[in-house]
Amino acid sequence: MTDAPMDAAGTDSDGPDEVADRKVVEQEQAAIGDFVKGLSGDDIKSGNWFTKLAAHAMNTYTEKVDWQYFQDRYAGVPADAIVDQRIKMAARYAALEGGLSAGAYTATVAATIGSLGGASPATVPAAVATMTVDVAFITQLQLRLAYDISVLYRVPLDVHDPDDLWKLIRVALTIKSGEVANKTVSKAVPVMVRPLVKHFYSGSTLATGRALPVIGKYLLKRNVIKIGIPLVGVPLSVLLNRYTTLVAGRHARSVFRNEARVIELAEGISERSRHPQLTLWVAWLVIRANAKVEINDNEALLMRHLVRLVQERHAVVDEQLAQVVDIDPDEVWKRVEAESGDLGDVLDAAERVATVDGDVNAREKAILTELRERCSRG
16 A cells, blocks of 8 residues: 555646546555455454554555655645645545446445455455445545644644544544534535535444444445435545545644644743743633633643643643642642742733633633732732
């Protein structure tokens, strides 16, 4: 299986050379075909094909595609512009592959998958192999697209780390919840195609427990929609491949762009901080202003990166804060009173932290007001 980026033909512009695009897709489809030939019926039926594909798709790819790769190709171009072109390019490739695969589909594929147990690679029916190539192609394309987007927004992902790999899979395949995908659909897909794509994502909530074979079974089951609707054939496959890849790419852009924003906020706070240890305590107090409300993802993300950056830049590791269950405001105010001089950096940090999850609420405003008074007295 090739590990080259899918823009090898240099066709990631607004006016692509379709012949060159088709050549790239055919080459990648052939490489995926070789991968599928090595799968057994049990691999396909159990979903273990996805476990094998994830390793093949990402291990060597991530060694070649890094920030420098994009710098060399797109020097001086803002990340947002590059991401938009990568999503469009991936959608074109997905549509082309859908057209190439659709001709070999038959209405019996879904039933055949259920009877594959024990089949060797040599006895896997051709129609099932075709479907698996189609699913594996789109899956690899979307995994790599999401990874490209994370790199472009400078969000660190290590595909050898189980947590990071699961994060990439969840984002790339829009399997966090059906609601996430359906909200994205309305913005990414033309009105006439929305019912079709929504049907593709319907019921897509996936309680996997990070079991990769379960994801493989889920992806195959979802893809059967292309075959299960009669009298549509190639147009359906082209549309579904194109627009589900657009959905996946725009979902990845939303997730990683937001994380980049939070990281940028954490970097700014850390860089300006003259009281890094106190800043951590005040930041956590603001985040936990309403202890009865669950911490949202942006707040947790900000705190995680802020702790990391304070450790890296200021060599500060606060074990006492790490052990706090319910933060006591009086403890924080004592720490504020113990500092002398200008605490403007701490106040600025607190105000920035309060905005990470949107509008500042009443409890956060109360803490900011008290902090402002205490800093001015200091």
